[in-house]
Amino acid sequence: MNNLFSNIKGDKVIWATTALLAIFSFLPVYSASSNLAYLYGDGSTSSYLVVHFFHLVLGFCVLFAFHKIPYHYFKGLSILMLPVVVVLLVYTIFQGTTIDGAYASRWIQIPVVGVTFQSSTLAAVVLMIYVARYLSRITEKEVTFKETILPLWMPVFVVLVLILPANFSTTAIIFTMVIMLVFLGGYPIKYLGIIVGTGLLMLTMFILTAKAFPGLLPNRVDTWASRIENFTNDEDTEADYQIERAKIAIATGGIAGEGIGKSIQRNFLPQSSSDFIYAIIVEEMGLIGGFAVMAAYLMLLFRIVIVATKSNTIFGKLLAIGVGLPIVFQAMVNMAVAVELFPVTGQTLPLVSSGGTSIWMTCLALGIVLSVSAKREEEIKLSEESDREKEEENPLDILSEAI
Helix, strand or coil, rough: CHHHHHHCCHHHHHHHHHHHHHHHHHHHHHHCCCCHHHHHHHCCCCCHHHHHHHHHHHHHHHHHHHHCHHHHHHHHHHHHHHHHHHHHHHHHCCCCCCCCCEEECEEEEECCCCCCEEHHHHHHHHHHHHHHHHHHHCCCCCCCHHHHHEEEEEEEEEHHHHHCCHHHHHHHHHHHHHHHHHHHCCHHHHHHHHHHHHHHHHHHHHHHHHHHHCCCCCCHHHHHHHHHHHHCCCCCCHHHHHHHHHHHHHHHHCCCCCCCCCCHHCCCCCCCCCCHHHHHHHHHHHHHHHHHHHHHHHHHHHHHHHHHHHHHHHHHHHHHHHHHHHHHHHHHHHHHHHHHCCCCCCCCCCCCCCCCCHHHHHHHHHHHHHHHHHHHHHHHHHHHHHHHHHHHHHHHHHHHHHH
């Protein structure tokens, strides 16, 4: 056991917070999956718990492996992986499935093992690393907008265009995170307005195209519009069923909650173990449990910023922020949806919701952040050893060198 902990490098608070969220996740997942067990299984939730356990185990293996990789290697890996994720996204579009009449091509089937994988989550991590790499190279240069179109914005918009047809919320989150990262990376603000305007123009053209040719993307734009309309409309309709059940769950929870495993709304709330798991947490554990989960993500945010601040390289700073901030942002979006501060988006609660892809990519991103932190620890250790060696030198040698 001591040997295991000695091999764990990087920020210990991030390790501890990640482990606590993972361990905590078993409670709401086990409770919330009961409705799925009765609808699609034999009534036993044990299988869902076992699957979640293996997802977490594999996720922590990914985390451990990536935190051992020196973070400067990710510069080259991002260049190699960017064409790969583009191919995966194209493949995802063409092998897409239709769910309830709505185009929802988000997953691909991994051969042999038969596991589904959401390619857009991998694309998001790779894209953020690529953007951090490019920004670190132009930090001390004065660049024109024309110079950045092909190497920076072309890959960004290609990835976003390929994700947009099936997943508007993920596209919006990635675009927001990229804009925030380039702003923090010192990209000229006067050019950011052009990029935001271009993004809105492309979104408008996409919507108009989908409306003009409804056969291309069956009902997808209508789904987005209905979600926004339902969010802005005060009247309760059948389309508000999910959010209304979530609000009932939260209102029922009160301060201390109904008790672990005693949720009622889990039997009526669709996606209670993934998209709306925060509502189940508040119902069973009350505001105390809800604020504790929120505090855990805020602690992750705080430590990610600390890791970025302490890094000695521009790439290290941008890398930690680029892959770490989206985790916390996604968590806040998930919680905001549950309390109806955001329209329904389909975003999971990182490390807590069930679902292998979300867990694996979150662990991958945290592994990269820990790699940046581990490098800083290594530099401090080497510096301390060097100082200690100087202190142990013979005073006469030091005097002679001075003379």
